[in-house]
Amino acid sequence: MGAIPAITLNNAVQIPQLGFGTFQIEPEETRETTLAALEAGYRHIDTAQMYGNEKEVGQAVRDCGVDRADIFVTSKLNNDAHAHDDALKAFDRTMDELGLDYLDLFLIHWPLPGKGDFVETWKALEEIYRDGRAKSIGVSNFQPKHLNRLLQNTDVVPAVNQIEVHPYLTQDDVRAFGAEHDIATEAWSPIAQGKVLDDPTINRIAQREGKTPAQVTLRWHIQRGDIVFPKSVTQKRIEENFDIFGFELSEGDIGEISALNRDERVGPDPDTFNG
Ligand SMILES: NC(=O)c1ccc[n+]([C@@H]2O[C@H](COP(=O)([O-])OP(=O)(O)OC[C@H]3O[C@@H](n4cnc5c(N)ncnc54)[C@H](OP(=O)(O)O)[C@@H]3O)[C@@H](O)[C@H]2O)c1
Numbered sequence: 394m395g396a397i398p399a400i401t402l403n404n405a406v407q408i409p410q411l412g413f414g415t416f417q418i419e420p421e422e423t424r425e426t427t428l429a430a431l432e433a434g435y436r437h438i439d440t441a442q443m444y445g446n447e448k449e450v451g452q453a454v455r456d457c458g459v460d461r462a463d464i465f466v467t468s469k470l471n472n473d474a475h476a477h478d479d480a481l482k483a484f485d486r487t488m489d490e491l492g493l494d495y496l497d498l499f500l501i502h503w504p505l506p507g508k509g510d511f512v513e514t515w516k517a518l519e520e521i522y523r524d525g526r527a528k529s530i531g532v533s534n535f536q537p538k539h540l541n542r543l544l545q546n547t548d549v550v551p552a553v554n555q556i557e558v559h560p561y562l563t564q565d566d567v568r569a570f571g572a573e574h575d576i577a578t579e580a581w582s583p584i585a586q587g588k589v590l591d592d593p594t595i596n597r598i599a600q601r602e603g604k605t606p607a608q609v610t611l612r613w614h615i616q617r618g619d620i621v622f623p624k625s626v627t628q629k630r631i632e633e634n635f636d637i638f639g640f641e642l643s644e645g646d647i648g649e650i651s652a653l654n655r656d657e658r659v660g661p662d663p664d665t666f667n668g
Contacts (some may be wrong), residue, residue, distance in 0.1 A: 397436065397638065402552040403575040406529045408465050408498070410615060411635065412437030414581070414624035416444055420539055424456070426626050431457040431464070434636050439504075439555075439622040441469035442487060443540055444445040451491030464623035466493065469502035469516075469555075472668030475509045480517035488526065499527040502537045507667040511539065512546045516654055518548050531555065533581075537570040543575065555579035556663075558619060560589045562609060563654040568619070574617055580619040584610050585659050594653060598646050605633055612637045613650045 399407040413430040415423060415438065423446040427438060431453060440450045453463055468491070471629060474483035499518060504511050511532075518530040531553035532543070543551065549658060554571050558564045558580035571578045589595060590606040599609045605621070611634060614621045623634040642650075 394665070397434070398615070399617075400577055402529055402577055403550055404552055406497075406530055406552065407597055408529075408553075408577070408620060409435075409437040410620050411435070411611070411630070411637070412439050412465065412467075412620070412622035414622040415440045415446055415450055416581075416624055418444070418446055418624065418626055420446045420449050423460050424452045424609065426631075427453035428457055428490060429628055430460060430631050430635075433632050435631075435635060436463055436624065437465040437467075439467045441500075442471040442474075442483060443502060447487055447490040447493075451493055451533055455492060455515075465497045466491065467498040467500065468496060472503055472505055472515070475501075475505060475511065475514045477513050480514050481520065484521050484526070497529045498529045498531060498553065500531045500533045500553070501535075503534045503627060503666060504536070504663055505667050506539065512542060515543055515547050515549075517550075519547065522549060522583040529553070529651050531576075531579075531640065533573065533579075534666070536575040536663055537567060539663075540570060540598065541577065542573065550574060551576050553577045553579050553620070555581055557581050557658055557660050558614070559583055559585040559659075560592065560595065560613065560653040562659075563651050564663045565654075568617075578619045580621050582659050583614050583621040583623050589653075590655060594649055598650070600644070602640055602642075604640060607634060607643070608637050608640075609646075610650070612640065612642055615646060616642055616647055617651075629633050 529552040531551040533555035
């Protein structure tokens with residue numbers, strides 16, 4: 394098994410391209426599951442205020458015996474805290490919950506275009522970044538028009554945009570906009586919460602490679618250059634999803650999987666979702 398590659402963000406910070414997602418992991422299960430991921434070799438954990446499990450993620454990070462500096466931890470601002478002062482207070486709460494001295498990456502979780510103004514929210518994140526309490530800041534679920542508004546009205550270019558991406562939603566336009574502006578794409582729900590795993594094309598390639606459909610799908614993301622953090626509470630899958638660096642898909646395979654796109658979301662549409 395090869396080492397996890399790192400992606401260099403626009404502020405020179407390095408992020409492991411593969412991480413562990415914690416959405417829908419119950420708080421009671423989170424410490425143990427996150428410890429299992431860290432034990433399997435993951436060094437990047439993705440949580441959010443909305444997931445209600447930051448405390449247990451923090452416990453795992455503190456208890457696992459790996460140096461804090463070697464683990465990349467992301468959290469995200471809740472949708473009810475977009476006002477400037479609310480965002481600062483919410484960040485303080487995140488740090489209390491996690492029990493860590495700094496965060497590696499803090500994101501605005503959703504743009505909420507029908508509510509308030511995310512430019513104000515971003516200015517609060519810029520303060521947190523300048524104070525060094527978050528080593529990088531970014532956004533999630535931003536469309537190019539939302540990113541353009543930030544680029545035109547604020548100073549710090551988001552380090553990442555975390556968006557839904559998988560073979561049924563390839564997001565070519567948002568990813569291209571990110572690439573053009575040096576904003577790394579993080580692909581959430583990378584296996585579409587399991588929905589792509591029965592796909593005949595993905596299964597054919599998986600059989601040929603002697604890999605599972607999840608491994609082939611995650612490998613497709615890695616070779617496209619996105620950052621991924623599949624979620625699983627199942628030990629075997631946690632290990633399986635980590636074991637994707639010992640094989641390579643051809644350009645033809647990548648093209649075939651990309652051609653499965655049908656603009657089908659498993660989550661909300663950022664243009665209409667308002668929290
Ligand atoms: N920014 C956002 O708005 C946003 C939104 C959604 C997600 N996210 C982030 O992205 C992460 C990943 O997305 P996600 O959790 O929605 O979905 P996902 O990682 O695409 O899929 C998770 C589901 O697939 C199953 N699974 C995992 N590995 C598998 C494997 N090897 N074989 C078969 N089934 C497998 C899991 O089951 P078991 O757990 O039962 O094993 C779970 O039901 C989240 O955890 C979160 O950190 C961010």
